[in-house]
Amino acid sequence: MKSYYLDHPNTLRNHLAKSYQIEPPEADSAKSTPPLISPKGQLFAEHENLFTFDGECFRETLPKPAPFVLFGVQSCDLTAIHYQDQFFANDPYYQARRQQALLIGTDCLNPCQQGFCPSVDAGPGVKKETADMILHQLSATSWLLLVCNKKGLNALEGLLLNPANESEFTDRDNRIASCVEQFNDDSYLQQGITAINQNQVPEELWQQLGIQCLSCSGCTTLCPTCSCYGTWERQDSNGDIRRQRFWDSCLYESFQREASQHNPTEEAGERVKRFWTHKFGDNFAQEFGRYGCVGCGRCEQTCPGVVGVHSVMKRIASDAKLDT
């Protein structure tokens, strides 16, 4: 992995801005807190046309974005993009955007309020297979820039930087390790994961959590790995019909309701159970090589019903313990 010294992320940003649109325009790379909204929508749009039909012909509506940079993305969100890359491997709309994206990660050096990335192997240091470049702050005036692949290296062309010392790699590892140590004890997460996978969560608890879930869709909207969508047809004023997809949420009662009105998850508790099984189920981990949760904690912050990840896992851990 090549590495360089950088006086400030803006040096890199300004260089990249010559050939790329920079997203988000205002990111603060020194911040160890992921933004409220993950970059998910930059690759998997919240509303997207799939095709149009003018009464005779179907027309393709693949997006054609100009090359863009996701700048200063935290490891949790990069892990999520890596996960989505698998899920959307054959999705031409996602891939049309993804091919144009350059990912610049940033290492977190302090735990954030809701985050628990170390517990789900998603940070706080950026893994090189999840980014094209990684920013690592050394001091107020000095940054380390790690180049993860050829795409990253090509993007640096024309920018003169001093190569970094080998020793910086070890120092980086140490700094990340010390950040990991500062995270709060979250053993309840491990207990909760075990309880979910061993089916030790009492049904009554799922039902109770189901009463609290307002089906607001906040968790699934903010979750960087949630990828469910619905479709509808919309008619333009000229009569053309567009099929559009939009972000859906498995917490809606109607998400799985069938045309006959039969619904395998009519009970809210069943839906809450399914959501968490998808995030922490071993079967999903086998398919994707990791859990669906990347430890960003956004669901905890945004859930009005107090059934975000920390609240749920604490209650599972305590109730499941009572059970044994």
Added chain:
Amino acid sequence: MATKIISTICPFCGVGCGLNLRTENGKLISVEPQLDHPVSRGQLCTKGWNSAYGIDAQNRITHPLIRTPQGFRQVSWDEALETIANGLKQILAESGPQATGIISSARATNEDNYAAQKLARAVLKTNNVDHCARICHSPTVAGLSQTLGSGAMTNSAADLLETDLILVFGADPTENHSILGGHIMRAHLEGTKLIVADPRCTRLAKLADSHLQLKLGSNIALLNAMVKTILDNGWQDKKFLDQRCEGLEQLTASVANALEGVEETTGISLPEIESAAKAYSQSKRAMILYGMGITQYVSGTNNVIALSNLALICGQLGRKGTGVNPLRGQNNVQGACDMGCLPNVYPGYQKVDNPEARAKFSQYWKTEVPEHPGLTSMGMTKATLAGEFRGLILFGEDPVVTDPDQNLVKRAFSKLDLLVVAELTMTDTARMADVVLPAASFAEKSGTFTNCERRVQHVQQALPPVGEARTDWQWLAAIAQQLGSDQLDWHDSEAVFREITQITPNYSAMNYTKIDQLQGLQWPCNHETPEGTAILHKDTFPIGKARLIPVHPIDIDERADNEYPLLLTTNRLHFHYGCGSMTRKSPLLERETPAGLLFINPADANDLGVTHRSAVGIRSRRGYVETRAMLTDDLPPGLVCMPYHFREAPSNQLTNTAQDPLTKMPELKACAVSVQPLEPGMSPRPIDEISALKVEGVK
């Protein structure tokens, strides 16, 4: 991909959550919560998350329209305004100002509402101005202003997390004010005691320490029994009563027999009443939240007074984590009331029948203002049918769907000589208009909304208006100009707000800059409290001492009988808002429920041969609708319930127009109905189809 993030306020309920609009090249691509918002703290409910669909260009009215025998014809603004002005001039000349009026919108900004009442009072010269607070919290304003001297939420949303007991009375906050409902759930999980008084087993009732599942309409009997129990046991706050209240003797005398027969009347046992009374009175801090389950009765005002009595005798007012807190329905229903869009008060609740207030407004507006209080919205409906009212300007409301006794409203509106409706989409009311104006949505304008905790918040424009849509105060000003008046000639919304602060005492120290800096300002905000007021009545009440006023149980107007053996009440779903004109544009929310539904206890359903999701017909003395039955134990046997969001099966075909005598609040929460299953395999017919058949039958 030039993305912009504009911070504004959610357009739905009175909680007033912070909402960011993310736009890309002038198009709204997504919405997101504001992490640091003082009320919503990074959260939104399902309506908020779906708000982008509600203002989508699809289905929007984009140009002024004029009714012709062949249907609506698209016209220029000039032509529309001229038609409106000519119509108004003719009515004013022939029938006088009392034949005209304005129904403003609790969805619109303070600036829009201020402009509406000023057009009525200073230009048309009538106090005929009202809005939908009539059918949500008019009894709150009437009741609390008598007992406490101010008809607003006494405390703040933040108090929910700093109290020892929350009593939710006739309200369903997780569905209607979801973010506050969430705060209540959080508080309860963290140890705050929760008592829910509701005829239905609501979500909070399922989680509560105690659910007082009272019989429909027995609020006063239950509250008086609690008051009596507290006084009998000496649990009242004697110091607070001595120093800050009057009327204890009369109240004590009036509840002397309140425990007699109360178990039968309310369905709540004496030990349950005692336990709730003890918990509420003995908690260090206890907070009452209430909603339409208190106000939408013929006894609405007295229900509010009964709640106020309970809080006063226990001294649960004027401190953090206490108070009597009405949950306001619309994003800006508080503001529409504050702005004086009511027939009897000017901005800031200054009374129309007070000569001093009248002189003040005449002087400030430099024109004579009318002397007598005006008509309420239902008063205008009735005056129309009586031939005394002819011209109505209405915006951002759909009374044809949301007012009681739909058929009466429709008859009246079709009789009007001039009906002007400004709307986002073609609502049932807009379809009846002579002139339809395209209104700008919340994302397309600037201004302020006042949330239920009296917080005035800044709404900022994120998008250009769709088509030729205009902000309400702008087209209201254009009408004034056509009538030859410059009363509404402001150059921007901030100028309107400046005028508001000059004439509205509670808003006098507010300005846009300070609102932005402090994330909203809670009124009163004047020279004594320049940063606003989180808790009302700390040291004194606006009327000096608070008043304890005896109230006696009043039966609901229409009891179940042999012909109509079930009682119908109304509720709301957290997926939908009001008449559904915005929320039903979301494919997700629209998918969530059938277009109209009746909740019914499985035992009643079984007796009637009704199965889950099957089609049923519901009849009352006033109308008939068809919808789908949802079997649920959330309702006790004998009580059924319908949401009013669906134009296909409007509950207001059935509801009773019997009114609270003081406020004219109709009894939307109780009427008698009968339910029959439709033939197996039949689908419910929308109301339009049923009405068409009825007309044919007559022919």
